[in-house]
Amino acid sequence: MADPVLVVKDLSKAFNEAQILKGVSFSVNQGEHVSLVGPSSSGKSSLFKLLLGVIPPDEGTVFLMGKDIAHLAADKRHPILKQIEMQFQQGALFDSMTVRGNILVPLNEETDLEPGEKEAIVCQLLKSVDLIDAIDKYPHELSGGMRKRVALVRALAIRPKIALFDEPASGLDPVTSVHIVNMIKKLSKEQEMTMLVATTSIHMAQNFADRFLMLNKGRIVADGYWQELLDHPDPWVSNFIRKGI
Ligand SMILES: Nc1ncnc2c1ncn2[C@@H]1O[C@H](COP(=O)(O)OP(=O)(O)O)[C@@H](O)[C@H]1O
Ligand SMILES: [Mg+2]
Known part of the structure; x- marks a missing residue:
């Protein structure tokens, strides 16, 4: 057990x-x-x-x-x-940041990883939700479903x-x-x-x-x-x- x-x-x-x-x-x-x-x-x-x-x-x-x-x-x-991490019900992305920038927020705040390691995590997470092509896009350029997927992986970024x-x-x-x-x-x-x-x-x-x-x-x-x-x-x-x- x-x-x-x-x-x-x-x-x-x-x-x-x-x-x-x-x-x-x-x-x-x-x-x-x-x-x-x-x-x-x-x-x-x-x-x-x-x-x-x-x-x-x-x-x-x-x-x-x-x-x-x-x-x-x-x-x-x-x-x-x-x-313990949470994707909030109203879990908004930061509008002024790209998808990459959004996922980097928790990684920058909570880890001492090298920039290359952080980039690798961002890419791996985005691939897993089929959004690697959106890495440089801003939230307003994404559909509601895509924004949810970014918020999902952002909550998981620091594992x-x-x-x-x-x-x-x-x-x-x-x-x-x-x-x-x-x-x-x-x-x-x-x-x-x-x-x-x-x-x-x-x-x-x-x-x-x-x-x-x-x-x-x-x-x-x-x-x-x-x-x-x-x-x-x-x-x-x-x-x-x-x-x-
Ligand atoms: N900060 C708060 N102050 C006062 N009442 C609140 C607060 N947060 C939630 N509530 C009330 O608590 C109840 C449960 O809310 P909530 O936990 O959001 O339920 P759910 O997520 O199941 O919809 C609701 O009646 C809501 O109005
Ligand atoms: Mg609720």
Whole structure:
């Protein structure tokens, strides 16, 4: 059995008076792929931000690689948090930079690699999403799907152990969405990464992973494989997935 790289225990968060996450617990093993699926406003993006340490929990703990991120000394936090990356839902590229420039941002900020090594990484990532010809283009010269693909590989540039994708295909047509998910799966195999994809689409969730975490109103209402969801005692779970198929 692989070791868990991410363990979440009893996580709760409120914004103002509204309780956004309630007692969320789950764990993810090294190399595992998990779909975080739930309706809009169920708390998916907030959960990802808590995992990244961007916002602190009110209660509960996030262990990344065995370390409690909320209670690490500042100098110990950064190396651990570098192991987890996210493509934000609104993950905008820098408009004034080319595709190359965008992917170089995390490499310049987080690594001491030589320029040639960085260039090699940029090229390899762009080839893997069929965008090597766009290396010198600016975001406005790309289609929505192409921009998403650049944002995808930018999130992977520094080879995090865990990658989070927040609605990676939102705003794209169904064919391009499938293409994006296939790219994520291919990249994860190449880079042997642990990956979580947040989505409202049960179809995308199924395409991405065998394991599903279902979120409803800030609670994990199901954690399991497809058949377990179909047979789930909570009718909300089986209704949600049947509606979505
Ligand atoms: N910074 C914030 N301040 C106040 N409320 C927030 C904030 N971020 C999210 N929310 C609220 O938390 C709930 C969950 O949001 P979110 O995590 O974005 O859900 P999802 O990603 O599943 O759509 C929503 O009701 C949203 O309005
Ligand atoms: Mg969201």
